[in-house]
Amino acid sequence: MTTIAPSPLLHAPGAVATADGRTAWHYGGPLKEQKAAFESGALFDRSDRDVISVTGEARLTWLHSLSTQHLTSLKPHEGTETLILSPTGRVEHHANVYDDGATTWLDTEPGRGEALLKYLELMKFRTEVEIKDETAEWALVTTTGLVAAEDESDHPLARAPERQPVPVAKFASKDLLAVPTAVHPGAPEDAGWSRRTDALRPGTYDRLLPRADLGRHLEGPHRIALAGTWAWDALRIAAGLPRFGIDTDEKTVPHEVAHWLAAAVHLDKGCYRGQETVAKVHHLGQSPRRLVMLHLDGTDEHPPAHGTPVSLDGKEVGHIGSAVQHYELGQIALAVVKRSAVADPDVRLITGDQAASL
Incomplete structure (x- = not known):
């Protein structure tokens, strides 16, 4: 993946950089940042995440065939999560997903994008899709409680995410709809898009924006409270959200992670690599x-x-x-x-x- 310069948000007052120097660990008050982000709202700079785009009419059908999520029913301006497994059902990749009607966007852990990109390229065969590393051009931020559109009942982001319950073992197919198990409503922006996840608290939104626009959050009407990775980790751990490769290892199967089983795995979809392990664990035992x-x-x-x-x-x-x-x-x-x-x-x-x- 492309080497990215440190985030311009490191120029904010009090910023202390993370070990890799790409984003802020905190902005001088890590515990206050957590409290503010949870109770009133803040912006998390997650621009260190790797971003991949997939274009072409077959993009969702192709990704559906490779991963654990039901993606053929993902509508324009909706998001979800998905996993790619090894032949023995171990988790090899995790990505958040968003489709804008023409492009499917995948964001994944810092440093994990290159391996995901290589895997996708290997699996293209004759499928008419184009895969591109977008990390140099686009960046992800997450806000809590700060999107005015939430008060507008007819706005897409006013709708809370939808999640199907995890079915019991040996469930009937009719018990699980042929749509993504977690659907995150989204909306286009002037450049990029917003996706509501409610991941940290009700009113949690991801936004993909041009990397060149990151610095505008330091000035004028765009300036809002900032929170660092310390605050992000505190709120996500409290919410039970894992980081792939940090809270998981090479032996992890989806059933070990309750959040992934509920949000990233569809237990009644077509064949994909590792499906046999997922089905066996779900129907015959426990991880x-x-x-x-x-x-x-x-x-x-x-x-x-x-x-x-x-x-x-x-x-x-x-x-x-x-x-x-x-x-x-x-x-x-x-x-x-x-x-x-x-x-x-x-x-x-x-x-x-x-x-x-x-």
């Missing part, structure tokens, strides 16, 4: 691991690092994905653990020097 949120006791002032073991009765049962200090909940983390270890909701776990509970 051996789960992604869970942990509350830490705070005896160590620093949240545990990525990969820190999680143990039960002296035996390692999992590891930390991402951990953070939350403005209200204290230290929280997402961790992949053995399902058998957390069968009791009152279980007491240990990670690093801290006790942890579900």
